[in-house]
Amino acid sequence: xxxxxxxxxxxxxxxxxxxxxxxxxxxxxxxxxxxxxxxxxxxxxxxxxxxxxxxxxxxxxxxxxxxxxxxxxxxxxxxxxxxxxxxxxxxxxxxxxxxxxxxxxxxxxxxxxxxxxxxxxxxxxxxxxxxxxxxxxxxxxxxxxxxxxxxxxxxxxxxxxxxxxxxxxxxxxxxxxxxxxxxxxxxxxxxxxxxxxxxxxxxxxxxxxxxxxxxxxxxxxxxxxxxxxxxxxxxxxxxxxxxxxxxxxxxxxxxxxxxxxxxxxxxxxxxxxxxxxxxxxxxxxxxxxxxxxxxxxxxxxxxxxxxxxxxxxxxxxxxxxxxxxxxxxxxxxxxxxxxxxxxxxxxxxxxxxxxxxxxxxxxxxxxxxxxxxxxxxxxxxxxxxxxxxxxxxxxxxxxxxxxxxxxxxxxxxxxxxxxx
Amino acid sequence: xxxxxxxxxxxxxxxxxxxxxxxxxxxxxxxxxxxxxxxxxxxxxxxxxxxxxxxxxxxxxxxxxxxxxxxxxxxxxxxxxxxxxxxxxxxxxxxxxxxxxxxxxxxxxxxxxxxxxxxxxxxxxxxxxxxxxxxxxxxxxxxxxxxxxxxxxxxxxxxxxxxxxxxxxxxxxxxxxxxxxxxxxxxxxxxxxxxxxxxxxxxxxxxxxxxxxxxxxxxxxxxxxxxxxxxxxxxxxxxxxxxxxxxxxxxxxxxxxxxxxxxxxxxxxxxxxxxxxxxxxxxxxxxxxxxxxxxxxxxxxxxxxxxxxxxxxxxxxxxxxxxxxxxxxxxxxxxxxxxxxxxxxxxxxxxxxxxxxxxxxxxxxxxxxxxxxxxxxxxxxxxxxxxxxxxxxxxxxxxxxxxxxxxxxxxxxxxxxxxxxxxxxxxxxxxxxxxxxxxxxxxxxxxxxxxxxxxxxxxxxxxxxxxxxxxxxxxxxxxxxxxxxxxxxxxxxxxxxxxxxxxxxxxxxxxxxxxxxxxx
Numbered sequence: 001x002x003x004x005x006x007x008x009x010x011x012x013x014x015x016x017x018x019x020x021x022x023x024x025x026x027x028x029x030x031x032x033x034x035x036x037x038x039x040x041x042x043x044x045x046x047x048x049x050x051x052x053x054x055x056x057x058x059x060x061x062x063x064x065x066x067x068x069x070x071x072x073x074x075x076x077x078x079x080x081x082x083x084x085x086x087x088x089x090x091x092x093x094x095x096x097x098x099x100x101x102x103x104x105x106x107x108x109x110x111x112x113x114x115x116x117x118x119x120x121x122x123x124x125x126x127x128x129x130x131x132x133x134x135x136x137x138x139x140x141x142x143x144x145x146x147x148x149x150x151x152x153x154x155x156x157x158x159x160x161x162x163x164x165x166x167x168x169x170x171x172x173x174x175x176x177x178x179x180x181x182x183x184x185x186x187x188x189x190x191x192x193x194x195x196x197x198x199x200x201x202x203x204x205x206x207x208x209x210x211x212x213x214x215x216x217x218x219x220x221x222x223x224x225x226x227x228x229x230x231x232x233x234x235x236x237x238x239x240x241x242x243x244x245x246x247x248x249x250x251x252x253x254x255x256x257x258x259x260x261x262x263x264x265x266x267x268x269x270x271x272x273x274x275x276x277x278x279x280x281x282x283x284x285x286x287x288x289x290x291x292x293x294x295x296x297x298x299x300x301x302x303x304x305x306x307x308x309x310x311x312x313x314x315x316x317x318x319x320x321x322x323x324x325x326x327x328x329x330x331x332x333x334x335x336x337x338x339x340x341x342x343x344x345x346x347x348x349x350x351x352x353x354x355x356x357x358x359x360x361x362x363x364x365x366x367x368x369x370x371x372x373x374x375x376x377x378x379x380x381x382x383x384x385x386x387x388x389x390x391x392x393x394x395x396x397x398x399x400x401x402x403x404x405x406x407x408x409x410x411x412x413x414x415x416x417x418x419x420x
Numbered sequence: 421x422x423x424x425x426x427x428x429x430x431x432x433x434x435x436x437x438x439x440x441x442x443x444x445x446x447x448x449x450x451x452x453x454x455x456x457x458x459x460x461x462x463x464x465x466x467x468x469x470x471x472x473x474x475x476x477x478x479x480x481x482x483x484x485x486x487x488x489x490x491x492x493x494x495x496x497x498x499x500x501x502x503x504x505x506x507x508x509x510x511x512x513x514x515x516x517x518x519x520x521x522x523x524x525x526x527x528x529x530x531x532x533x534x535x536x537x538x539x540x541x542x543x544x545x546x547x548x549x550x551x552x553x554x555x556x557x558x559x560x561x562x563x564x565x566x567x568x569x570x571x572x573x574x575x576x577x578x579x580x581x582x583x584x585x586x587x588x589x590x591x592x593x594x595x596x597x598x599x600x601x602x603x604x605x606x607x608x609x610x611x612x613x614x615x616x617x618x619x620x621x622x623x624x625x626x627x628x629x630x631x632x633x634x635x636x637x638x639x640x641x642x643x644x645x646x647x648x649x650x651x652x653x654x655x656x657x658x659x660x661x662x663x664x665x666x667x668x669x670x671x672x673x674x675x676x677x678x679x680x681x682x683x684x685x686x687x688x689x690x691x692x693x694x695x696x697x698x699x700x701x702x703x704x705x706x707x708x709x710x711x712x713x714x715x716x717x718x719x720x721x722x723x724x725x726x727x728x729x730x731x732x733x734x735x736x737x738x739x740x741x742x743x744x745x746x747x748x749x750x751x752x753x754x755x756x757x758x759x760x761x762x763x764x765x766x767x768x769x770x771x772x773x774x775x776x777x778x779x780x781x782x783x784x785x786x787x788x789x790x791x792x793x794x795x796x797x798x799x800x801x802x803x804x805x806x807x808x809x810x811x812x813x814x815x816x817x818x819x820x821x822x823x824x825x826x827x828x829x830x831x832x833x834x835x836x837x838x839x840x841x842x843x844x845x846x847x848x849x850x851x852x853x854x855x856x857x858x859x860x861x862x863x864x865x866x867x868x869x870x871x872x873x874x875x876x877x878x879x880x881x882x883x884x885x886x887x888x889x890x891x892x893x894x895x896x897x898x899x900x901x902x903x904x905x906x907x908x909x910x911x912x913x914x915x916x917x918x919x920x921x922x923x924x925x926x927x928x929x930x931x932x933x934x935x936x937x938x939x940x
Contacts, residue, residue, distance in 0.1 A: 102852050106842035252928075
């Protein structure tokens with residue numbers, strides 16, 4: 001019916017994924033690109049990530065989160081992209097119609113010719129990992145604590161136990177310590193750390209914060225505010241060993257127990273999700289199962305490095321531009337299968353083998369002296385050796401497959417033992 | 421202007437009726453009492469109404485079919501259920517009558533050698549459903565009907581293939597118990613009542629065998645009529661007046677709550693597995709799987725005796741027990757959609773039945789005790805009975821002509837059409853600022869909650885009124901945003917914002933504060 005805006009591309013979320021996608025779509029020839037962000041500023045989670053470690057792949061230098069974000073923000077501001085801040089997308093329909101709301105324009109609809117989903121991820125919460133006990137104030141997720149401290153300047157805890165050694169948990173152990181809080185320890189249910197090795201060294205070892213592997217929290221104490229937690233060692237089945245339980249007094253339990261891609265809008269639009277990544281099934285241009293809807297970054301699967309988020313965003317932005325400009329050839333996709341010791345692969349589908357394809361995958365279990373291979377139609381298109389692979393560290397493979405692979409119905413990504 | 425924590429209005433010198441306890445029962449009785457006198461006071465020791473069992477139950481308006489025949493519980497439950505539509509009219513709280521499906525399964529009567537199989541199937545598919553219906557009809561429950569196996573699956577496709585028959589009870593309902601309690605309290609206030617939070621009763625002045633005054637930590641209120649609706653503390657409150665003689669033994673009930681986007685249609689009615697009388701293992705009716713008033717699926721509750729009236733913890737074993745119990749009824753249930761777990765404390769007396777009577781020892785003192793499930797369903801009938809007793813004790817019998825039948829309720833953004841939303845946003849741009857993304861709650865709704873008739877002065881109180889933090893991210897996104905609005909609207913520092921009253925600060929300091937005074 002309506003006088004709804006009909007942009008070439010609407011990007012939902014202006015974190016690193018949305019920024020990169022909007023820019024790539026614009027640079028690939030789309031005139032009218034709209035970037036919708038619910039927060040008051042661009043950058044998503046990056047402005048609160050004041051530690052360094054960003055940008056080594058994309059820029060070849062080490063930046064903080066705000067610095068990394070600013071490079072894209074500056075380009076977006078110079079690129080004639082319509083930015084809508086403080087705007088919440090309420091609905092996304094299968095025909096790409098968006099309903100959004102803000103304080104200035106009210107509730108309104110947009111009918112974009114393409115959509116890029118870039119909503120990122122959210123933190124897994126206490127009950128999703130079934131931590132029993134009372135429900136006092138002081139049980140918080142690490143990312144929320146990071147925002148409280150780094151953006152709002154408020155301290156959510158003074159004597160802190162951290163559960164989970166994912167990267168955010170490790171970084172917050174250091175951050176709380178630098179703020180003068182006591183970090184009693186980081187407890188990790190698995191027998192190896194959940195975060196990058198460099199963060200274990202720089203955030204825990206350098207500050208003498210103990211890391212208790214194969215441990216978990218079995219009870220939260222305190223009626224009004226956390227007064228302590230019971231911790232216990234776990235056996236090989238990850239079940240707590242009751243005899244090892246002990247009470248650790250604290251006023252806060254900070255959780256770093258995983259991230260979940262934020263796909264509520266994707267589901268409403270009918271986008272097919274991969275049950276392993278919890279994100280949309282995509283092809284190499286990040287096209288989802290719904291015509292004209294693309295996805296990139298952590299909404300597709302949780303990445304370790306922002307650089308890879310940016311790479312997927314650029315693929316999605318280019319893909320959306322090709323779709324709108326009618327350049328994209330559609331052909332039956334080749335299915336990419338996780339092979340030996342591979343938990344998942346993004347993208348799950350490949351349509352166009354004429355050019356380089358970036359694969360991102362995680363192993364199921366740590367393994368030494370291995371080789372990552374990409375195979376199709378009995379041919380090996382990619383092979384790289386690694387001394388050690390671990391589930392927390394995503395593997396990136398840039399593959400150029402052509403020729404015989406074009407006739408294949410499926411490709412396999414596998415990690416195999418490598419003979420010296 | 422909402423009262424900031426610590427700035428409380430002074431107690432009145434006297435009142436016609438004082439209700440002790442701001443749960444669903446106390447607030448129901450208070451609201452009903454204001455039909456006859458505006459001079460009603462409610463005293464609640466927590467920072468909000470609905471802080472005990474009224475906030476932590478399965479939201480069910482039972483029909484009475486699960487209660488023992490001949491009990492006051494069953495009588496008031498059946499009557500309360502019938503009264504409910506009238507009871508909630510004008511409150512702005514929705515009652516849904518989604519019905520109860522009682523499922524008869526293969527294990528209701530497992531195969532055994534002594535019984536031929538055709539006889540067992542006739543028992544399961546004919547005699548047991550007929551027996552359930554006859555039992556319910558005798559109690560006065562209307563509309564019960566037997567369902568075949570296929571009808572069960574058509575009604576609830578996710579129920580176990582072990583189901584063989586069912587009975588549908590269309591009178592079963594759902595209502596948000598805390599929204600109802602808040603609405604009743606506010607409706608009472610609209611009609612003249614005063615509700616005092618953070619006000620604990622410490623004793624009573626009793627003279628010449630009759631109650632004269634209620635004593636609190638903040639002073640006395642003279643009154644000839646006291647209603648003891650103190651839930652798990654009702655025995656202690658009665659003893660303070662010398663009107664006791666019963667014991668509340670707290671019994672914990674834990675439930676699990678699931679993401680409504682994933683589980684909204686998983687069951688449409690309340691679903692419970694039928695157990696023969698000998699198969700019940702606890703005092704609980706056995707619980708079920710049911711949507712909440714807002715569409716989340718919930719499983720529970722458990723029934724565990726606890727010595728501690730404050731023990732709302734939930735153990736790993738309880739969580740596992742719930743999953744295990746419902747694994748049979750709903751075999752493919754999406755466990756991963758778990759977003760929260762909670763427990764509430766039931767307040768049974770040693771006799772297990774409701775205890776609603778004027779004290780013989782202390783004139784003017786009315787005990788409304790032992791209220792456990794189906795207390796929510798029975799609330800209208802319990803209040804009616806209590807009002808009858810208060811009339812007999814001297815409360816005016818004549819209905820007030822100026823009683824206002826409507827409690828004003830602010831709009832809910834998520835339930836509005838876009839034109840309605842835009843009208844509000846033009847009035848105040850805060851209607852366009854979404855603060856809670858999972859439940860689509862705007863800043864203006866939080867502001868309205870803080871300045872409502874019973875002001876929400878902490879995070880949990882805002883949550884009960886607006887659903888901020890009740891979604892799948894459990895406050896990860898909205899938590900600090902709601903805290904900032906609370907601080908601004910109440911005029912308090914952010915470090916004074918609490919989760920649920922004194923002793924529960926959300927934040928412990930400002931950046932760099934812990935470093936002060938340290939060397940170097």
